[in-house]
Amino acid sequence: MDCWVDGQPADALSLKDRGLAYGDGLFETIAVRNGLPVLLDRHLLRLARGCQRLAINLDHELMVAELLNYAAKLDEGVLKLIVTRGDSLRGYAFDPSVSARRILSGNPPAVYPDAHAEQGVRLFPCTTRLSNQPLLAGLKHLNRLEQVLARAEWQDTEHAEGLMLDQAGRVIEGVFSNLFLVRNGVLITADLKRCGVAGVMREEILFQGESSGIPTQITDIPLEQLQWADEVFVCNSVYGVWPVRAYAALSWPVGPLTRKLQTIANELLDA
Amino acid sequence: MDCWVDGQPADALSLKDRGLAYGDGLFETIAVRNGLPVLLDRHLLRLARGCQRLAINLDHELMVAELLNYAAKLDEGVLKLIVTRGDSLRGYAFDPSVSARRILSGNPPAVYPDAHAEQGVRLFPCTTRLSNQPLLAGLKHLNRLEQVLARAEWQDTEHAEGLMLDQAGRVIEGVFSNLFLVRNGVLITADLKRCGVAGVMREEILFQGESSGIPTQITDIPLEQLQWADEVFVCNSVYGVWPVRAYAALSWPVGPLTRKLQTIANELLDA
Numbered sequence: 127m128d129c130w131v132d133g134q135p136a137d138a139l140s141l142k143d144r145g146l147a148y149g150d151g152l153f154e155t156i157a158v159r160n161g162l163p164v165l166l167d168r169h170l171l172r173l174a175r176g177c178q179r180l181a182i183n184l185d186h187e188l189m190v191a192e193l194l195n196y197a198a199k200l201d202e203g204v205l206k207l208i209v210t211r212g213d214s215l216r217g218y219a220f221d222p223s224v225s226a227r228r229i230l231s232g233n234p235p236a237v238y239p240d241a242h243a244e245q246g247v248r249l250f251p252c253t254t255r256l257s258n259q260p261l262l263a264g265l266k267h268l269n270r271l272e273q274v275l276a277r278a279e280w281q282d283t284e285h286a287e288g289l290m291l292d293q294a295g296r297v298i299e300g301v302f303s304n305l306f307l308v309r310n311g312v313l314i315t316a317d318l319k320r321c322g323v324a325g326v327m328r329e330e331i332l333f334q335g336e337s338s339g340i341p342t343q344i345t346d347i348p349l350e351q352l353q354w355a356d357e358v359f360v361c362n363s364v365y366g367v368w369p370v371r372a373y374a375a376l377s378w379p380v381g382p383l384t385r386k387l388q389t390i391a392n393e394l395l396d397a
Numbered sequence: 398m399d400c401w402v403d404g405q406p407a408d409a410l411s412l413k414d415r416g417l418a419y420g421d422g423l424f425e426t427i428a429v430r431n432g433l434p435v436l437l438d439r440h441l442l443r444l445a446r447g448c449q450r451l452a453i454n455l456d457h458e459l460m461v462a463e464l465l466n467y468a469a470k471l472d473e474g475v476l477k478l479i480v481t482r483g484d485s486l487r488g489y490a491f492d493p494s495v496s497a498r499r500i501l502s503g504n505p506p507a508v509y510p511d512a513h514a515e516q517g518v519r520l521f522p523c524t525t526r527l528s529n530q531p532l533l534a535g536l537k538h539l540n541r542l543e544q545v546l547a548r549a550e551w552q553d554t555e556h557a558e559g560l561m562l563d564q565a566g567r568v569i570e571g572v573f574s575n576l577f578l579v580r581n582g583v584l585i586t587a588d589l590k591r592c593g594v595a596g597v598m599r600e601e602i603l604f605q606g607e608s609s610g611i612p613t614q615i616t617d618i619p620l621e622q623l624q625w626a627d628e629v630f631v632c633n634s635v636y637g638v639w640p641v642r643a644y645a646a647l648s649w650p651v652g653p654l655t656r657k658l659q660t661i662a663n664e665l666l667d668a
Contacts, residue, residue, distance in 0.1 A: 129412045131412070136412070137411075137412060138409030138410055138411060138412060139409055139410045139411075139412050139414075139417060140408075140409060140410075141400045141402070141407070141408060141409060141410050141500060141502060142502075143410075143417065144545075145417045146410060146414065146416045146417045146479065146481075146500075146539070147424075147479070147539070147541075148420070148539065148540075148541035148542065148544070148545055149419070149420030149539055149540050149541060149542055150541070150542060150545050153418075180542070180545075180546070181549060204487075208417065208418070210417075211545075216475075216504055216507075217548070217573065218541065218544045218545050218547075218548035218549075218572060218573060219548050219549070220545070220548075220549065229412060229417075231412060231413075233487055236487075254532060255530075257528035257529055257530040258528055258529070258564060259526075259528040259543065261525060261543075261546055262542060262543075267542055268417070268418070268419065268420055268542075269419075269420050269540035269541070269542045270418075270419035270420060270421070270489065270540070271419065271420055271421060271451070271533060271538055271539075271540045272530065272532075272533075273419070273489045274415075274419055274421050274451075274482075274489050274491070275451070275532055276489075277488070277489035277490050277491075278452060278489075278490070278491065293529060301489060302488065302489060
């Protein structure tokens with residue numbers, strides 16, 4: 127499907143765009159089913175927080191109208207919204223009154239081997255570490271060189287995802303997923319106050335856990351803690367939940383809580 | 398002057414460009430005098446190092462030919478070269494065989510108040526800290542949200558530059574400059590192994606210092622060390638050298654070594 131820039135079909139972007147110059151913007155990758163964006167409220171909330179943190183002047187109402195319109199036309203697939211701070215003349219300074227640029231693109235549904243969801247995946251141990259930047263932590267901004275470097279560490283198909291640690295060796299997330307552990311019935315995920323992307327499916331899983339009376343914990347996870355996990359899984363807003371069956375010398379069965387949350391994610395994504 | 402993309406006049410960029418999607422690329426901002434790029438060899442060396450570190454597949458020979466051609470047409474001003482990893486389909490993974498995209502743009506010479514170079518500048522104390530990422534340290538890559546946030550901290554014209562520290566409180570650089578101290582005749586600048594941009598003018602000043610028998614030191618600079626400096630200056634490849642006359646409650650005279658290095662930089666830039 128054609129891309130849209132500021133609501134109009136377009137195949138090209140201004141060369142002065144600050145998204146290109148500085149990665150000065152945000153993005154959302156959104157599953158679309160039956161013409162509707164899945165988990166839209168959570169995507170919009172994260173985007174709004176990002177705009178606030180970066181002082182990006184986005185017309186949210188107009189953006190939502192375009193996004194719904196685009197999703198309806200895409201019908202089934204994955205929609206990507208990029209919001210940039212618009213054009214720049216020169217230098218890092220910006221005019222806060224300039225409106226953000228809205229870029230929409232669409233792809234067919236992502237296709238992954240069934241085994242990822244059924245038998246689970248092996249995580250590659252990435253040596254690229256996430257840097258600590260509390261001002262940007264949690265946001266899905268356009269500065270993603272760490273993920274590019276981490277994803278380039280493996281080419282085999284044996285590893286479906288990679289595990290990224292922070293500079294202190296804490297478990298943070300996958301390259302394109304968030305990660306959860308289950309330990310003694312408690313659902314545990316990394317605190318993202320220093321680094322990491324606060325994924326929309328992560329938020330949904332925390333909410334679903336709490337709603338069904340499963341204790342949840344957002345905390346620092348030293349790498350050593352992985353060996354004590356009863357279950358491990360990764361998640362994102364496109365594929366839902368993949369059990370993790372192995373990481374380095376560690377291995378886990380596909381656990382009941384993982385399956386339960388996977389079913390909930392699938393119901394959202396297959397609606 | 399018109400922009401060029403891959404050697405052809407263009408006013409727009411592919412919406413699938415990885416520079417936009419992930420900041421997956423590098424840039425150089427180069428002064429052009431009499432149709433010639435100033436400090437070209439140093440710019441090309443940094444760019445080559447960046448391409449190597451990020452595994453960006455750039456046709457260097459072709460890029461240099463285009464750059465020289467563009468600079469000749471620009472004649473006087475500031476040329477910006479952006480190199481991106483080219484188009485992406487989806488996801489962080491890339492095909493290492495795809496050629497990098499080359500984007501050239503030109504601006505008239507930068508105009509700053511004469512007082513910056515003559516009486517010196519006051520530095521704004523930025524609270525935005527640089528994160529430690531040894532894999533990217535020194536490179537002029539397109540992930541520049543930290544600089545965007547830092548530059549947005551002040552709007553007054555009293556501060557011509559801002560000082561950025563790392564997470565441990567070490568003095569690293571300006572938002573768009575490198576920084577030097579002079580202490581007991583030694584020329585000191587920050588070690589950039591964890592963060593910061595290894596500026597081309599910084600390299601030239603270190604070289605000029607060594608060539609004229611001035612002792613130089615590349616080291617960690619705790620913030621407290623600023624108060625013991627005899628001279629402080631900032632530099633970049635466009636404006637050359639600005640003495641620093643004040644930072645917070647500290648102030649310095651414009652010193653003789655600063656003036657000497659400023660004269661050398663001006664000779665390069667006014668050639």
